[in-house]
Amino acid sequence: MSQFRQISEFARFSLGGYRRQVSIILLLILIGSILESCSLLAMIPLLKLIGTNHGAAQSSIQLPWIGSISLGWLLTAMLCLMVFQALVSRRRLLLMTRTMQQAVDDIRMRLFTAIGYGRWSLVANMRGSDLNHALSNDVDRIQVAVFSLMSFGQNIIWLTLYGLLSTLISWQMTLFAMTVGAATLFGLYPVRRKIARHAQSMSNSLQERQYVAFEFITGMKIAKAFNSEPYYLQRLDRLLETLRVGTVEFARLTSNSTALFQLASGAAAALFVYVAYAVIALPLPQLMTMLLLFMRLAPRFNALQSTLQQLLLCLPGYENVARLLRIFTAEQNRTAGPERVQMPLLTRHVRFDRVSITHHGADTPTIANLDLELPAGKIIALVGPSGAGKSTIADMLMGLLDPSEGQILVDGVNLAQDDRQWRSQIAYMPQDVFLLHDSIATNLRIGKADASDEELWNALDAANARQFVGALPQGLDTVVGDRGSRLSGGERQRIALARALLRHPRLLILDEATSALDMDAQTKIETAIAGLRGHITILAIAHTASLVALADIIVHLDRGRVVQVRTNNAVKDEDVVAAAE
Template sequence: MAGQAFEQFFKEKDAVRNFLFYIKDLYAYAKLKILLNLVLMVLLGLLEGIGILMLIPFLSIAGILSSTTAAGGADFWLKQFFSDLGTTISLPVVLLIYTGIIFVQSWLRRYQSNLNTRIQQGFYSFLSIRMFQALAYTKWSSLMARKKSDVTHLLTGELARVSGGTQYVLQMTATAVISTIQIGIAFLLSPGLTFLVLLGGMAFFCWMQRYVKEAKKTGASISQHTRNLFFDVTEHLNGIKEVKTCGMETRQIENFIKLRQAIENNFVRFNRIQSGTDMLYRVGAAVFISIFLYSGIEIFQIQAEELLLMVVIFARLWPRLSSLQVGLQQVAMMLPAFQAVLDFESQCLRDQEKYLEGPAYAPIELRSGIELKHVFFRYQQESSSYALRDISFSLPAGTTTALVGVSGSGKSTVADLITGLITPQQGEILIDGTPIANSALHLWRRGIGYVPQDAFLFHASIRDNMGWAHPGASEEEIWKALKMAAIDEFAAHLPERLNTVVGDRGVRLSGGERQRMVLARALLRKPSVLILDEATSSLDGENEKRIYQAIESLHGRLTILVIAHRLSTIRKADQIIVLDQGRIVEKGNYANLMENKESRLRALAAI
C-alpha cells in the first residue's frame, strides 16, 4: 500500500525524474552533512523511545501501576537492565535519567536544527550560484530569446520555493526515521496489535494521496502566475516614464491586482488542501485510537503498562503521519519550481560558450585588422529573410570605420557579429587573418570596449562603476580614462569626486554625462577595439560633440567602429559603409561619397 501511495505521488515520469535529480543534487552538495543528519535522527529516535519506556518505572513507583501488573512486560525488562547495572529502580534514579535524556535530546535537536538550516540555505546558495554561472556563460543568442523577468523569477521566487521544499524533505526524513524506531518498539510490545494499526494507518495514508496530486497542480499554477507577476512588474518599471506620461497607471494597477489575486487564490486553495487533510487526520486519529484501545483490551488482552506505552507511541505517531502528508504536499508543490530551474539550466548548458580563463590567457589584441567575408545572417533559422546578406569589408587596425543606414538596415547586427555574440550562417569573420575559435571568443571580447545606446551604470559610486570594467585599476588610471572621455572635469567638481553615487542606471547624471562615463569605463579596459553602437543617438548636439571630440582624440590609437545615424558625427571616419536592408550599398570616405549626387549617404543626409 505504501508503494502505491508513493507511486501515485510520483505518477508522472517527469515528477519521478525531477525528484531523483533533486535528491541527487542535494546529496551531492551536502553528502557528509546529510549522513550526520541521519545519525542524529537515529539517536533522537532512540532517545525518544527510551524516554517513553521510562514511563513504566515512573508509574510503578507512583503507584499507578502495580509491580505485579508490570511484571513480565516492559517494566520487567527495565528492572533487569537496572539490575545488570548494579542498581535498583527508585524515584531519584528515574527522574535523573529522564532529565538527562531530555537534556541530551534537546541539545541534539538544537544541533540538528542548525545543521538543517545550513543544509537548506547552503543548498539554496549552491543552486543559485550554479544557475547564475550557467546563465553568465550562455550564448547571447539564447539569452535574447528569454524574458528578463522570467530569469529574475527563477533566481528568486522559484529557487526560494525549492529551498522551502528542502526544509520539508529534511523534516520528512526525520519523521520517517524516528517513526520507524517507535514502530519497532511497538512491535516488541505487541506485534499483532501494531500490525493491525499500521495496516489501517497505511490504508488511510494511501487514500489521502489524492490531495498530493492537487497540491502539485496548485504548485504549477503558482509558478505560472508568479512568473507573470514578475514580468508585469518588470515591464511597468522599465516603462514607468511612458506609463506616467500617458496616464496609464490605472490600467497597470488593474493588471497587477488581477495577477496578485490569482496568486492569492492559489495559496488559499493550497491552504484549504492542507487544512482539509489535517482535519481528516485528526478525525482519523480519534477513530483509530478508539479501535486500538478496544482491540488491545478485548481482543489482544495486553498488559496495562504495555497498552499505555502503545497508546503513547501511537499518539505520537499519528501527528507524524499527518506531518508526512503535509510534507509530501509541500514537496509536490515545490517540484514544478525545481523542474523550471532544471529546464532553464539544461537550456543554458546546451547553449554554453567555452571560456579560457586564467593568467595564461591574455586578451586578444588586434594587430592587422578585422575582415568580414561574404557574411550572411538571419535571426530565425527557419526564416527566409536575412538580416545581413553577403557582407564583405575590412576594418584595418588603428582606423575609424562608420556604419550608417536607416533603422533595421543591420548596423547593430554587424557589431554583434564582430564581438562574437552571434555567429553567421554563412561566411567568416577573421581577426588578424584568422577565424576566432569558440573557446577564444571570451579572450577576444576582453580586448573590446563597447558603448551602447542605452548607458548601463550601477547604483554605485563612480569608482565602483569604473572598477567593474577593470577591478585592479588605480585611481590614476581611472582619472586618465575619465580625461580621455572628456568627463574628468565634471567628476572633479563633484562633492565626493570618485565616491559620488550615480544612482540607479546613472539617473543622477544627464544623458551626456552617462554616455561619457560609460565611454570612460570602456577605455579603462585599454581595449584594442572600440565599438560605439549609436552611443549618441539620444543626445543633444552639444553632448554629441563632446563625445566625438573625445573619440577623435583616440584616432590612430584604437580600431574604432562607429554606428551612427547622424552624419555630422562621422565626417572624419577613415571609411564609411552604408547599409540598406542588410546589404552594403556603398563604401568610401565622407568627401568622396558626398560628391556623388546619386550617393545613398547623400540621400541619408537629406532626410
C-alpha cells in the same frame, strides 16, 4: 512523471553534492529517535513503580540486563536521556540549516553562473523578469522544498523507529496503527495529485506577476507619460486575484487532508484503546506506553502528508531552475572546444568572411553573405537605414551572436575559438547607457575593477569628462542615480566612454552613441573620439553626419548587404543622407 520520481530527482539535484552532511543529519535523527524511544520505554517501569510502590521510601524494580533500579535512578536516567536528546536535536537542527543554506546558495550560484556565461542569443530571447524570477523566487521555493525534503526523511526515520519500538510491546497493535496510517496516507494520493497540478498553475501566475511589476518599474517614465498606470494596475490586480484564489484553494486542499487525518487518528485511537484493553488485554503500563507511541505515530503520518504537499507545491520552481540550467549549460558546452586557440591582439584587421545570420523565427537572413574588412587603427562608420543589420554586425563582432554561415577572423584567427578572450580586447558603448545607482568611481570600475583613482581621472580626461566630474562637489564619489538619472544625457555618455577607455581596448564599438544628444554634447563626445584616432580601432554605428565625418572608412548597408565602401576624405552629400536615415 510520478511523484516519487520527481522527489528522487529533486533530492539528487539539491543535495547530491552534500551526501556526507546528509548522512550525518540522518544519523543524528536516528540517534535522537533512539534516545526518545528509550525515554518512552522507561515509562513502563516508571508506571509500574508508581502503580505498585506508591509511597514507599525505597521504591525499586527489577529490569532485564540492568537489575534492580530505584525510582530516583530511573528518573535520573530519563532526565539524562532527555538532555542528550536535546543536545542531539540542537546539533541536527544547526547542521540541517547550514547544509540547506549551502545547497540553496550553490543552486543559486550555479544558475547565476550559467546565465552569466551563457550565450547572449539565449538571454536576448528570454524575458529579463523570468530570469530574475528564477534567481529569486524559484530558488527561494527550492529552499522551502529542501527543508520539506529533510523533514520528510526525518519523519520516515521516526515512523520506522517508533514502529519497531511498539512492536516490542505488541506487534498486533503496531500492525493496526501502521495499517491505519498507511491507508490514510495512500487514500490522500488524489489530493496530492491535485496539489501538483495546482502548483504549476500558481507558478505560472507568480512568474507573470513578476513580469508585470518588472515591466512597470522599468518603463515607469513612459507609463506616467502616457497615463498608463491603470493598465498595469488592472493587470497586476487580475494576477493577484488569481494567486489569491490559488492560495485559498491550496489551503482548502491541505485543510481537508489535515482534517481527514485528525478524524482518522481520533477514530483509530478510540478503537486502539478498546482493542488493546478489551481484546488483547494489555497490562495498564504497556497500554499507556502503547498509547503514547500511537500518539507519536499518528502525527508523523500527518506530517508526511503535510511535507509532501509543501514539497509538491514548490517543485515547479525546481523544474524551472533545472530547465534553465540545462539550456544554458548545453550552450556553454556547445562552444567549449577541446583546445582553445590563443586569440591574437588586433594589429592588422578584422574580416567578415562570407558571413550570414538569420535570427530566430525570421524567414530571411538579417545579414547575407557579408564580405567586409575592418583595418586596425581606423575609424569605421556603419551607415544605412534602420533594419539594415548594423547592430547585428556589432553583436557578431563582439561574439554575442554566432554567424549561421561563414566566419569572423581577427588577424586570421576565427573569434569563435574563444569569444570571451576576444571580448577582453573590446569596449562597447551603446546608445542606452547602463549606469548603476552608485558613485561615478564604481560605475567606471565596471570596466576595470582594480583601477586606481589616477587611472579613472585619465580615462575621464580621454573621454572629455574630467572637467564636469571635477566640478561636482563629491567628484568621483558622486552618486549618479538610477541609470544615471542625476546626469544629463551627454554626461552619461561621457562617463560610459571613460568606462570603455579604462579597459585600454584594441577595438571600441559605438552603437549610435551620439544620436540622442544635443549638438553641444555630440561635439564633446566626437572630440573625444577624434582624439583616439590611430590609437585604437573604432567601429561606429552612425546616424549623425558629424560622426560620419570623423570616419576613415564609411560602410553603407542595406537589407543585410554591403552596398558601398568608401574612404572618407570629405563628407559627401550622400553620406549625410545615409547617416540621417
